[in-house]
Amino acid sequence: MPHFEGDLRAPEGARFAIIASRWNPRITEQLVAGAREAFLTHGVAEDAVDVIRVPGAWELPATAARLASGGGHVAIIALGCVIRGDTRHYEQVADGCSDGLMRVSLDYALPVVNGVLAVEHYEHAAERAGGSHGNKGEEAALVAIEMANLMDKLA
Secondary structure, three states, rough: OOOOOOOOOOOOOOOOOEEEEEOHHHHHHHHHHHHHHHHHOOOOOOHEEEEEEEOOOOOHHHHHHHHHHHOOOOEEEEEEEEEEEOOOOOHHHHHHHHHHHHHHHHOOOOOOEEEEEEEEEHHHHHHHEEEEEEEHHHHHHHHHHHHHHHHHOOO
16 A cells, blocks of 8 residues: 655745734744744745735635635645633634634645644743744644645645
8 A cells, every 4th residue: 555645845846825914923923934944944945935914813714715726835824823812702713713724725625734823821822933832833834845745746
């Protein structure tokens, strides 16, 4: 039985997209920086990564769908940060964003990596944006490369 697995080599001529929320900018800028660095470290040219900014996490899925429909990217990364507050808004935004990103991935058979932090406190986000828990933007880029490689093998 054949075995298929992706690795950290981007397919030839691959373009990637990073869609980043402008909400909680100290966190999201660190996530974007981590993702860009991971792409560079793994041989993806800087001009092969498009960065698109949106107002908040709620706008990430619609933007991902627009990009996916264009067919110009082998994977899309969504980066943002939703911090719990005193209302249900947190659940609505975090869950809606996650569900929307999964829908785009399935509808377009395209890796859409959910790098949106959904945390209780700002400190938890900082720990995941270059702090003690690493950089989730970097991890998202590694997932995007590996999945693009795997999808190329499965084509």
